[in-house]
Amino acid sequence: MSNVLIHFAHPALEKSRTNRVLIDAVRDLPSVTVNDLYEQYPDFDIDIDREQDLLLRHEYILLHHPMYWYSAPAIIKQWEDLTLEHGWAYGKEGNALVGKKMMNVFTSGGPQEAYTETGFHQFTVRQFLTPFERTATLCKMIYLPPFAVHGTHRMTDEEVLAAALQYRTLVQRLTADDIDITLAQQSVYANDLITQPYSL
Template sequence: MARILIQFAHPALEKSRVNRRLIAAVESLDFVTVNDLYEQYPDFDIDVQREQELLLAHEYVVLHHPFYWYSSPAMIKQWEDLVLEHGWAYGRTGNALAGKHMLNAITTGGRQEAYQETGSNRYTIQQLLAPFEQTARLCKMQYLPPFVVHGSLRITDEEIDAAAIRYRDLLTLLATGQATEYASLQAPFLRSCLS
């Protein structure tokens, strides 16, 4: 079974209804390692060697975070800047992550229809996540479609529960070698964001 590393970054987790439930739904899975970056590094002093060892020990890397200002919380950027070193993660000799997979698991305050070219945010989620996709490609990783929960400020408890079950099910597909099935299940979401 493949191992999944969730690089979790939420600077105000105590205020989150959705992300707490998503993490709770997957943290007990044997094949998942939840690395809470804000808890691990409250001073932003990231242990690069520890983080690189975690990456090497897992086949899938999930950047799980709220979607802040069309990107990630600052901790994810700090992590990328320090951990994904030239000559290790990318560059002519940087092959440590080659062949691994990466995806984003995000929550948005806005509803799905806001993330369309005709919506209030003017861009699709896929377009806004392009820097993450390019980071994965630069590191010779395969970027998979994101897991997204929209409208996190307004959704019901039942909808949160359904999203948590879906997150758990999708990660199980990845761990059992069904990345193609995972991507095909996410395709309708991506199509609806592009319409």
């Protein structure tokens, strides 16, 4: 079994239609810790010792957020800036995170087909996520493809629930060490790894 840490970041959860359902689908899973960053740190005053301790106790680090301005809400950046210290997370002596796996879990208003070089947003999701990928690899972690829920504005409640169940299955399989990491790294989306989406 592996432990999964979900850093959840939604600055207006009361208005959320998608992420609220996604995060509620994984909260009760064994070996999963949900760290709600906006709830924990309303003043952005990150407790570095707490965050580093959490990282040490988990093998998978998921950054779960809506896509905001082609990136994540601000608290994710604050968390990175303060938690991933030189000499701890990166640098010659910075080996605390070696071999851990990092993944973005995000929702976007834009549909999947808009995220291509010829599409409306002109770049792929992986291109927009490059700073996360490089941050993970600088910290000697393995960066995995994202779990994405695109086109949230037009999703029905049933589609949101189906995406949430697929997310739940993914997290269950991560905790059970039932994801082939080499295969996963070759995928575009972590969603592609879940062929059996409905498991409760």
